[in-house]
Amino acid sequence: MDAEIITIGDEILIGQVIDTNSAWIAQKLNDIGINLVQISSISDNTNNIIVALDHAIERADVVIITGGLGPTKDDITKETLCTYFETELQLNDEALKSVENYFESKGLKTTKLNRDQALLPACCKPLQNNFGTAQGMWFEKNGKVFVSIPGVPYEMKFIMEDSVIPMLSTKFQTNTILHKTIMTTGIGESYIAEKLSELESNLPENIKLAYLPKPGIVRLRLSGTGSDKKALETSLINYVQEIESVISKYVYGYDDEKLEKVIGRLLKDKNETVSTAESCTGGYIAHLITSIAGSSNYYKGSAVVYSNEIKEKVLEINGKTLKNHGAVSEETVIEMAESVRDQFQTTYSIACSGIAGPDGGSDEKPVGTVWTAIATYNSTITKKFLFENNRERNIERTAIACLNLLRKSIIDS
CATH class of the missing domain: 3.40.980.10 (MoaB/Mog-like domain)
Incomplete structure (x- = not known):
């Protein structure tokens, strides 16, 4: 129909x-x-x-x-x-x-x-x-x-x-139409398609797999049609499990669940907290976290330190670090993450500093260069990303990347 x-x-x-x-x-x-x-x-x-x-x-x-x-x-x-x-x-x-x-x-x-x-x-x-x-x-x-x-x-x-x-x-007497969505991050659409190529080729005619990318996230939607709703639902669940077995480390949720909501649930389950120190994202990570009802139970606050002057004054970032390595550097985000975690007394902290663009890049650090850090009670992990020449998407992708690093840290702790 x-x-x-x-x-x-x-x-x-x-x-x-x-x-x-x-x-x-x-x-x-x-x-x-x-x-x-x-x-x-x-x-x-x-x-x-x-x-x-x-x-x-x-x-x-x-x-x-x-x-x-x-x-x-x-x-x-x-x-x-x-x-x-x-x-x-x-x-x-x-x-x-x-x-x-x-x-x-x-x-x-x-x-x-x-x-x-x-x-x-x-x-x-x-x-x-x-x-x-x-x-x-x-x-x-x-x-x-x-x-x-x-x-x-x-x-x-x-x-x-x-x-x-x-x-x-x-x-009208109609068939049942059902959808199951797998939420992934940390991997591009084409790479997922390559990993799932054989599985996708063997899907029955009544089940289709669609790839729905947006900055930092790829949704995988399985859509099925059939006259027997229960049998169709069982079949879709089985294929979801097959897909997850292939790309499990990139899966963070299901059915359009937001990454920030997943993180909130993980933090609440462990009675843990998080704070953020943002430069290039200008508070966007804090916005995503606080968009979830009940986030006050696990989110303490944010320091938006856009200029070097404020990085030094608010987070007490060493001036020599900024002079020798620059604001967009591994050394700077380590200090940002550790400082905000210490000041806000949280279990975890997120820090990021990058060149969102369209200006400000160099041969050494082109537009889209972003350094991120997650500080915990016993270690600080960092990761560098090279995104693109689009300011809005760079901010979105940085936020998603930071939230995913936090998710992994919570799970691994």
Whole structure:
């Protein structure tokens, strides 16, 4: 069972609004065994909408249309759907009552423009919208289902969950679609693919492996389809275990779990604490750690020491170290890590110093050079990284690298 989403609105095409609706709808369709095959974004133009619908029914059984249902002249979806389904707009009494109740509850008068929201294509089944005046609409034609819903996210979500998903589940018998995600760090996408090449070649036809990289992290998503949910889940779990046996040292979690959350759990389980001393990341590591609820139980604080002057004043880094080796050096991050751990009295500390870019590099230390350190009660470990010439990604990758070094230190302690 396949579906397509058509998003309508010039605001999406010019980049004024980001389409988050489609990702949410795709997840909900997956949950009931409907596979999304395409997302199309089109302008508020009658011909474009009709062409998009014609193309959609060639490849999909269900077409979800979002947007273009407002009361203003630029919202033409209802009129276009009338043309497509060869029908006309009619006043729907239930929709009118819903619109009037909506404005009455807010102490407002219902205008003619508002009442026109109750004009719906005669052949559609109205879908109640409790959070706005634009009703959803359900159409059927030649065995295909078409659903038109508002583009306002909270209105769209209500109609999808209250009406569309239950109705699709009742109408269609679908296979189960399941996903299992393995979270990895410390290894690139191509290197993982090489290690898993034989295993991937032997996957059955109903199970696919996808590689989803982002700075410092590669997600491995196993997706399976089948009529027997329990058997499919067992099969996916078995393949997750096979994959982990090949790349175990790079696996830190499952199902989109954040690295900072994994670290928080490890620290809480051992009743241990951590502090951070950041230069090139400017507090980003602290931000990630404190984004997790309950982080106050294990995170003491951070020293963001961007300049050499502050490194000396706040962390008491030896001036000779900075002069002889530079801020971006193994010697400096060792002193940073040990100093902040001592001052904050934590079990572990993280330190990093690097050249995020795009300026500041040299032949000896090009942009993307980063030194990191983890200090514990009995040792300090360091690692040098050579990233790229992109400031934002260098900051992200440094933070992930530091968190992963901490994770390994906690596990090995």
